[in-house]
Amino acid sequence: MKKMIVASSSAILGSGYLEYLLPTLKLHFKNVKTLTFIPYARPSGISYDVYTSIVKKAFGQIDINVKGLHKFKDYKEALLQSEGIFVGGGNTFELVNQLYKKDILSILKLAINNGVPFLSTSAGSNICGINMMNTNDMPVVNPPSFKTLGCIPFNVNTHYIEPLVEAENSTETKDRAFLKRHLLKGRETKIKEFHFYNKTPVLALREGSWLYVEGDKITLQGDYKAKLFRSKVKPIEIESGLEILIK
Numbered sequence: 001m002k003k004m005i006v007a008s009s010s011a012i013l014g015s016g017y018l019e020y021l022l023p024t025l026k027l028h029f030k031n032v033k034t035l036t037f038i039p040y041a042r043p044s045g046i047s048y049d050v051y052t053s054i055v056k057k058a059f060g061q062i063d064i065n066v067k068g069l070h071k072f073k074d075y076k077e078a079l080l081q082s083e084g085i086f087v088g089g090g091n092t093f094e095l096v097n098q099l100y101k102k103d104i105l106s107i108l109k110l111a112i113n114n115g116v117p118f119l120s121t122s123a124g125s126n127i128c129g130i131n132m133m134n135t136n137d138m139p140v141v142n143p144p145s146f147k148t149l150g151c152i153p154f155n156v157n158t159h160y161i162e163p164l165v166e167a168e169n170s171t172e173t174k175d176r177a178f179l180k181r182h183l184l185k186g187r188e189t190k191i192k193e194f195h196f197y198n199k200t201p202v203l204a205l206r207e208g209s210w211l212y213v214e215g216d217k218i219t220l221q222g223d224y225k226a227k228l229f230r231s232k233v234k235p236i237e238i239e240s241g242l243e244i245l246i247k
């Protein structure tokens, strides 16, 4: 049975890397001594070793050791033998590109379906859905396909913000006008464009929100609502704590 935490972000404003999630992760990974970390999204292009050391430090606080997948000789075997798996954020295009290059997308899916406790943040979460087409990232590389894990029956848009709030809170009139023009309709417009060509539902996850997946049951967790966008239907807000039921 799948046991996944699919988080919008690795950190929330004013707190350290994974800090807001640590109590949850302590329970989620309670039987895990060593976690396998997939560093391929490499935010800002940092090396796999540096990225893994950041993750190691965070998990050290809950006494879990971390080993980067790049350190194993046989990636497929490593994933299948993992006690727990974490796919970190960064650039979604490069993450997907590497998973295809190394031919491990289906093995990762198998490990998740087998019930290995799994965590993803940001770009890592973008690959849990049907495809990666709702990422906010720039296409810095060209992956062989946009198709991703399909471990949840919809796509996610991570780091979702309502730009209107930011624009309204800005004290600078000039800033406000700029934000309104460039950001106000930004996310919604992009998702609307996606739904002009595609039917896959998109769940927009705000910072500090995550999905808890237990088998086929998906529940929204964290302090915020999530916004569900579907083709030809007005978006709806879903309260935290509720099950995500998408037909």
Ligand code: ASP
Pocket: 041, 088, 089, 090, 091, 092, 121, 122, 123, 124, 126, 134, 135, 136, 137, 158, 159
């Ligand atoms: N670049 C983001 C991250 O991993 C993913 C996204 O915004 O789509 O943090």
